[in-house]
Amino acid sequence: MPRYQQLANELAGMIAQGALRAGDRLPSVRQTCQSRGLSAATVFQAYRLLEARGLVQAAARSGYFVSAHAGSAQSPTRPSPASDAAPHTISEQIFELLQSSRERGLLPLGSAFPATELFPLERLRLALGAGMRKLEPWQISAELPLGLETLRRQIALRYLRLGLRVAPEDIVITNGALEALQLCLQTVTRPGDAVLVESPCFYAALQALERFGLKAIEVPTDRAEGADLQAMARLIAQHRPRACWLMSSFQNPLGCTLPPHKKRALVALLEAEDVALIEDDVYAELHHGADPALPAKAFEQRGGVMHCGSFSKCLAPGYRIGWALGGRWAPQLQRSKLMSSLSSSLPAQAALAEYLQDGSFDAHLRRLREALARQMRRMAAALAQHMPAGSRVSEPAGGYFLWLELPDGCDSLALLPRAREQGFSLAPGPLFSAQGEFAACLRLNCGHPWGPAWETAIAALGDMARAQLAQR
Amino acid sequence: MPRYQQLANELAGMIAQGALRAGDRLPSVRQTCQSRGLSAATVFQAYRLLEARGLVQAAARSGYFVSAHAGSAQSPTRPSPASDAAPHTISEQIFELLQSSRERGLLPLGSAFPATELFPLERLRLALGAGMRKLEPWQISAELPLGLETLRRQIALRYLRLGLRVAPEDIVITNGALEALQLCLQTVTRPGDAVLVESPCFYAALQALERFGLKAIEVPTDRAEGADLQAMARLIAQHRPRACWLMSSFQNPLGCTLPPHKKRALVALLEAEDVALIEDDVYAELHHGADPALPAKAFEQRGGVMHCGSFSKCLAPGYRIGWALGGRWAPQLQRSKLMSSLSSSLPAQAALAEYLQDGSFDAHLRRLREALARQMRRMAAALAQHMPAGSRVSEPAGGYFLWLELPDGCDSLALLPRAREQGFSLAPGPLFSAQGEFAACLRLNCGHPWGPAWETAIAALGDMARAQLAQR
Known part of the structure; x- marks a missing residue:
């Protein structure tokens, strides 16, 4: 394959993957000559080929830019690099499990952060x-x-x-x-x-x-x-x-x-x-x-x-x-x-x-405290309604976390993938112990305004826990 | 001394030291009652005493504020805490020496940073x-x-x-x-x-x-x-x-x-x-x-x-x-x-x-590079003029540091306090070595627009180096 085609294909690949996006300026012909050891004619040929494919556009005296409709609409998501690396310790393994449940689409029941809107x-x-x-x-x-x-x-x-x-x-x-x-x-x-x-x-x-x-x-x-x-x-x-x-x-x-x-x-x-x-x-x-x-x-x-x-x-x-x-x-x-x-x-x-x-x-803090206390009450009420008998819930006087102890026999780590399927994240108990204890516990985030999606998630969590107990 | 006077004196001390400054709000009477275990009457008495001394002012429904002319005009400078702690290593000792020469008034010949205006x-x-x-x-x-x-x-x-x-x-x-x-x-x-x-x-x-x-x-x-x-x-x-x-x-x-x-x-x-x-x-x-x-x-x-x-x-x-x-x-x-x-x-x-x-x-970088190159040329010229015979200066193709090797017998660490007296900082060679080598060397900062003060500092540095050589 001629060198100009190689260069053009490489750049087209970067556009397809989203590494180069609409409006990005390509390196100048002079820069590319120097960095690749190519002649100006070769680089021009590559850029013209990309132009002919509709991927880039020339602007007078400013160089070449990626076209508005070139490339993928979405940002690329590569496989998580974490999978390549062998974690050294149990806590790292658990942590990576947690990371994997931090996707944007999930209801952040396991998150450590309150809602931005607060x-x-x-x-x-x-x-x-x-x-x-x-x-x-x-x-x-x-x-x-x-x-x-x-x-x-x-x-x-x-x-x-x-x-x-x-x-x-x-x-x-x-x-x-x-x-x-x-x-x-x-x-x-x-x-x-x-x-x-x-x-x-x-x-x-x-x-x-x-x-x-x-x-x-x-x-x-x-x-x-x-x-x-x-x-x-x-x-x-x-x-x-x-x-x-x-x-x-x-x-x-x-x-x-x-x-x-x-x-x-x-x-x-x-x-x-x-x-x-x-x-x-x-x-x-x-x-x-x-x-x-x-x-x-x-x-x-x-x-x-x-x-x-x-x-x-x-x-x-x-x-x-x-x-x-x-x-x-x-x-x-x-x-x-x-x-x-x-x-x-x-x-x-x-x-x-x-x-x-x-x-x-101070005015902000008053509003924030009231919101967190209200949300915690709502979640505690939902837990009282939906969790299996024998569950216990903490009663904090501040912050936005509830600690749920499910009955013995529940396995919070095993709940994690199921919760993900149902659209919410979880923070299982063993995350919070160097020995991996608290298998039946979960930390729940009350930092978000209450709503039907939260009620649904808590109900689903209760069902999942009961299903675990039924299988004992 | 009655408790209200103790509290008033403590707060007056903070105002005098600049820990509390003009416009700062004092803790509310309620907060202070709780935090000190004092009665509201005692706290009010303390605040009124401060008011009588002209140190604070009451604002309707907003509490007490430090008065505009109370306290010291300047921010307090306490002795450097570094002096309390025994440094563990030679490099830390040297580093603290360097820190002490980072005062605002000094011409930053020893600094690691270019001028803000660039x-x-x-x-x-x-x-x-x-x-x-x-x-x-x-x-x-x-x-x-x-x-x-x-x-x-x-x-x-x-x-x-x-x-x-x-x-x-x-x-x-x-x-x-x-x-x-x-x-x-x-x-x-x-x-x-x-x-x-x-x-x-x-x-x-x-x-x-x-x-x-x-x-x-x-x-x-x-x-x-x-x-x-x-x-x-x-x-x-x-x-x-x-x-x-x-x-x-x-x-x-x-x-x-x-x-x-x-x-x-x-x-x-x-x-x-x-x-x-x-x-x-x-x-x-x-x-x-x-x-x-x-x-x-x-x-x-x-x-x-x-x-x-x-x-x-x-x-x-x-x-x-x-x-x-x-x-x-x-x-x-x-x-x-x-x-x-x-x-x-x-x-x-x-x-x-x-x-x-x-x-x-890119336009900013072009201006910045030109300024740094120009300043480096000016400093190199000044060094050529003012340093003792046998000195050598690096010729970098970028950045904003010159490395000056003074003739053997010069001691850059000993130059440090003298430079400070003359109003400029220095970065002595031993800072840059785990073994404390490069005793006769200095790193010089060309990141600032050239001017008479720099010329004067370089001339003074040359005189100081010659004086060291004369004492050998």
């Missing part, structure tokens, strides 16, 4: 432009490892409302709470160390431990009042952990909240044993009642608590802005941030600083 | 709003671990202009090139592995190796033509490294570029020895001549090259958007991204996708 996206968009306009040029090009000072001050003011006096200089802005967690872990642990986590606990924490070569020590956790402190004390004596990672309020997945006296006792225990508490408090603003939940951080005596927050769940999904307070490890945490990612994306920081300054955050 | 910040700001407006709601709340498809397609089109056929699905958007580097390292190494790096090399790479428990094997590197491949082959036989991290074009700090035949030989060597090449190509777009430098990636036969790029140096400082191509490790790289940070900040991605689509990137 957030003030248009106001945030306006705040992006306004916030960036206010930056001085040096702020744009300089490394700002701790993050924008205006944003750190707004976060310090939120702490002050809880009675916590936090200096803006002690706050490190991170790429979401996930980076905050990782920076905290890296600051206080070395590979091989043991780390206490709740059981069940948020799967991303288990993955982070795996990634840093840390050993997860699972603490039995009550679905109403959180971690069992007696058990924790025994596990500390046995495993000498360096850190404890937990969510003290509206925990993911249980929704549990440690009562204030347990938060105080937790901090006292960990400070006495020299175990760093990494408190992941990303649902803090989502209390359904009028009063906020005080973080465990409020009870520290010796700076033993690292506190992580985020705007992803309460204000700005996709902006990926979280933060961490390092307690007595603050200097090391700051160095860790500098070495790990220099700084966080400036536009998102500027937008949040601008939005928080204008004072409408 | 970038189309206003157009990017407009692209932020426009790009976010075009997103569909599901794109905002969903996890998009690979990054926005529109942005990945634009990056694929840039590769195509170099003759590289890259599928958008194989690109992972990262939080700057620094995350790209770390994800690549984590994908192909385990703690304890050896990794080849150039000598000298960019200090952030040395820090990343330290952080992941990897051993840096330094490859002698020519200041014109890059890594010594014979030496590299010997080091591979000796140390069996798992990866090689290098900058193949316009390297930081030398400015060197491997000629195409050396890039081809490098890839052949590494693929034959099963050493992953992590190619950091963040200066790729900053070629001073008309023709781009082809990356080593273009010569791979077996997918052995991971290619990292960034918009931070050529388009959008502060946006923290980079990317990585995983080569044959693409599936593992994607999983690594998902587990490490879920996804990158959406507003920055949307803005860049929008900007790249509108087609003005």
